[in-house]
Amino acid sequence: MTFKGRDIVSIRDFTKEDLLHVLKVSKEMEGDKPQLLAGKILATLFFEPSTRTRLSFESAMCRLGGKIIGFSDEKVSSVKKGETIWDTAKMAERYSDVIVIRTPIEGSARLAAEATTSIPVINGGDGANQHPTQTLLDLYTIQKAKKNIDGLKIGFLGDLKYGRTVHSLAIALSYWKVDLYFIAPDALQMPDHYLKDLKEVGIKCYQTDDVFAVSKNLDILYVTRIQQERFPDPMEYEKYKNAYRLDRSLLSHIKGDLKIMHPLPRVGEISPELDETKHAIYFEQAGNGVTVRKALLALVLGKVE
Numbered sequence: 389m390t391f392k393g394r395d396i397v398s399i400r401d402f403t404k405e406d407l408l409h410v411l412k413v414s415k416e417m418e419g420d421k422p423q424l425l426a427g428k429i430l431a432t433l434f435f436e437p438s439t440r441t442r443l444s445f446e447s448a449m450c451r452l453g454g455k456i457i458g459f460s461d462e463k464v465s466s467v468k469k470g471e472t473i474w475d476t477a478k479m480a481e482r483y484s485d486v487i488v489i490r491t492p493i494e495g496s497a498r499l500a501a502e503a504t505t506s507i508p509v510i511n512g513g514d515g516a517n518q519h520p521t522q523t524l525l526d527l528y529t530i531q532k533a534k535k536n537i538d539g540l541k542i543g544f545l546g547d548l549k550y551g552r553t554v555h556s557l558a559i560a561l562s563y564w565k566v567d568l569y570f571i572a573p574d575a576l577q578m579p580d581h582y583l584k585d586l587k588e589v590g591i592k593c594y595q596t597d598d599v600f601a602v603s604k605n606l607d608i609l610y611v612t613r614i615q616q617e618r619f620p621d622p623m624e625y626e627k628y629k630n631a632y633r634l635d636r637s638l639l640s641h642i643k644g645d646l647k648i649m650h651p652l653p654r655v656g657e658i659s660p661e662l663d664e665t666k667h668a669i670y671f672e673q674a675g676n677g678v679t680v681r682k683a684l685l686a687l688v689l690g691k692v693e
């Protein structure tokens with residue numbers, strides 16, 4: 389198996405062996421390797437806001453001895469003047485050794501990867517579609533917290549319709565024997581085509597709008613934000629923006645070893661009063677982003693096998 393030169397666009401491009409290999413290399417990356425990517429340049433092309441994805445990729449590159457170029461706002465790129473993402477990717481290909489791209493447009497990371505033939509392109513999130521590197525750090529976090537992924541009952545709560553982190557993670561989890569609980573109002577439920585794919589490979593899927601109806605069953609509760617920026621109709625967002633607010637009242641409805649995850653940012657769906665409980669692992673999860681992204685950069689640049 390080699391990852392050298394490989395684009396990371398969709399979690400659907402990964403076999404289970406691929407996922408396990410990334411998790412294994414990530415564990416190795418917990419240690420210091422300050423010169424591993426010396427002389428290499430990462431281009432971060434972010435057309436959409438980000439804190440964790442961009443900064444953890446940049447931190448990963450710095451911690452491995454590499455350098456960074458890029459932008460964090462479309463307004464300071466020539467896309468503002470009408471340049472296409474295709475041409476932008478072709479330029480970054482000449483200035484760097486690996487690209488991470490985030491845009492609000494589904495399929496744009498694939499497009500950038502097709503434009504870029506000589507270096508790898510990593511999808512840092514394309515609209516409501518995919519966020520594969522978040523999935524890898526989510527799997528790493530679940531494995532660290534629970535040791536075995538097989539047998540887990542995992543709940544997804546929030547905006548499951550537009551939530552790319554949920555879409556990617558649910559598909560990846562279908563390689564394991566897990567039960568998945570999708571908790572959202574009908575209008576924000578998991579899209580049917582994902583449910584169909586999951587059921588076809590034998591995953592038991594449950595749907596409800598009531599977190600307390602299922603929370604006692606769960607080993608992991610993966611909470612997501614209701615994403616204002618994805619709603620075509622602002623009135624629809626107003627209707628659902630406060631659909632869930634988890635606070636200490638959750639604690640009497642869960643198992644003692646439930647872990648709460650969230651890709652972050654949160655905007656009120658998890659009260660800070662849960663942060664100091666043994667259940668909250670969302671900040672640890674964000675921290676794992678650096679470790680897993682170190683592994684991904686080293687793999688696609690051919691510095692580890």
Ligand code: CP
Pocket residue numbers: 437438439440441442513522651652653
């Ligand atoms: N989890 C995540 O993608 O966070 P950012 O939007 O801050 O990158």
